[in-house]
Amino acid sequence: MQLFEGKKGLIVGVANNHSIAWAIAEQIMAGGGECGFTHLPDKPDDERKKNRHRVGKLIDGNPSAKFLVPLDVQSNENIAEVMETAKQEFGEIDFLLHSVAYASLEDLRVPTVECSRDGFKLAMDISAYSMIAVTNAARPILSKNSSVCAMTYYGGERIVPGYNMMGVCKAALDSIVKYLAFDLGPDGVRVNAISAGPLKTLASSAVGAKGMTDLYAAVSPLGDNITHEQVGKAGAYLLSDMSQGVTAEILHVDGGYNQMGSPGRLLDSYAELIAKSK
Template sequence: MVSMEGKTGLVFGIANDRSIAAAIASECHAAGAKMGFTHLPDTDPERPKAAKRLHKVVDGWDPALVMPCDATNDEHLDAVFAEAEKTFGKLDFVIHSIAYAPIDDLTCPVYDVSRDGFKMSMEISAYSLISLTNRAKPLMKDGGSILAMTYLGGETVIPGYNLMGVCKAALESTMTYLAAELGPSNIRVNAVSAGPLRTLAASAVGDFQQMQKLYETFSPLRRNITFEEVGKAGAFLLSDAASGISGENLHVDAGYHVMGAPPMDVAELS
């Protein structure tokens, strides 16, 4: 296990316990990190569903702060980072696990995506990495690490991933430009590209069972990955053990991304 003793971080985008961000944060906590967390603002103060879901996941990690945050709202972002500076004094890492597309624009062909849906999806899924990085940079006084979540659909066409693939392509390019710009400040920016895991986001993308079957059949390891595996990979990239890695899109997908055709021993995918 990597050591993250004395490290402080902010985590954006934990939806529930079956979230890649939660898996990474869990490993960071086990390695000694102290973290703050955000959730979507609740519209009904009497029934704070988003806050309750987050607390259910993170309360066992002794969170330093838990705050509402809409990634499209500059006042919310400013408040979170101001509270982080007040609480921690500095930041060592940020986990960005933010993505969204309106369901009608996500499920339709890319050529039929609406202008407003495209703008909203890009702002939340890609620009949000810029807005978080802009605010994190002044707090990373001794350097730091920023980690985004992506998927193979940002590199090549995955049927059913549609508009989100376009957004992930933008996110991955943004990650590399930020890595180049922040490198002189000893701030590393990377991404984790995980194989299919049964998350809340995955439920909106195509035939998930078929996708898992493809990975089991075609990947070099002939299996799917686990939350623990991607959690450990993410914690590694955030830790000093990865101090020489920046601008990297680390695939945690049992090797699926290297395959250009089915393995020779696969007769037929049933």
């Protein structure tokens, strides 16, 4: 029996084939699960429907991908429509993946102290509050022992220069995950988050994560950076029955980087470099 055989769920936040949400969805569908997908709304004047096209070409012809609909997480009405689609297709859902974050470049690329009031509200609404809104709307169709998972990052726990306002949003999201886990616990619903190391995604490009992959490889205990497949498997674990008994957790998939109190072996390389320069 496959891990997700007979399981059905909703994947919110796939942007393209580099999305972590897609890596997780691939593992789920390979394990026998059925998924409904959402995509970013396309602008009315976009005749090519770029956002829909990017996701559509990933799932086209895959019998495990049951629907693809637009979702504006700032609209309660649109969220309700998506849940109604999931209800009509699946009846109940066994897993829900939330992989949504946004901040305007004007507010993301300045020091946090200079973030605008409107920029703060927009980033928090989309990156943090949407987790509450989507999960609450899904409650009537979440099955017993179902699982909800969000995507976070270490920049919400520690200062990561350049991550700026998004770090503040992730800190809020981390707390939301824990409180939702408490709220939904009596219904048998688990709520967790994946904190992945740096990967090539649209989101990482926006926050200027270039070069972070080399840093993680040099500092982490495993001596390497992570892959999309590794995060995909970890996400699938949290959304499967294999993680029953696990809730309110932030699962770091970063080669152990988050546990380092110093640059570790990178110090040895630095010492060698200094010695050669003398």
